[in-house]
Amino acid sequence: MDCVFCKIARKEVPTEVVAEDAQILAFPDHKPKAPVHILVIPKEHIQSIAHLEANHNDVIAKLIYTAKHVAAEKGLKGYKLAFNVGRAGGQLVDHLHLHLLGGWDKPEDWKKGFLGDL
Numbered sequence: 001m002d003c004v005f006c007k008i009a010r011k012e013v014p015t016e017v018v019a020e021d022a023q024i025l026a027f028p029d030h031k032p033k034a035p036v037h038i039l040v041i042p043k044e045h046i047q048s049i050a051h052l053e054a055n056h057n058d059v060i061a062k063l064i065y066t067a068k069h070v071a072a073e074k075g076l077k078g079y080k081l082a083f084n085v086g087r088a089g090g091q092l093v094d095h096l097h098l099h100l101l102g103g104w105d106k107p108e109d110w111k112k113g114f115l116g117d118l
Ligand SMILES: [Zn+2]
Pocket: 001, 003, 004, 005, 006, 007, 044, 045, 046, 094, 095
């Protein structure tokens, strides 16, 4: 599969590994939109949330659980989780990925990333 996130999952493109197991990989977004901006992906190529099948239930749960674990490891007091779905939903890479955004210190920054260009 000629997909940049598949290449990252296979370690053909170097990245900082934040979390990993047999099914998932977490790494920093290369264009961070928050002080902490991590992507959590399934290693299996799934195009988007719109392409989920029933047999993906476990991996989707693991994406969310991994994001929660990474947020705790990084000491985030609060954070946002987002899936962009399709071009019209702001998805730029056609490999399902969960955005974990956080690390804002000031209350006036807490709404950042909510409706922004993730
Ligand atoms: Zn892929």
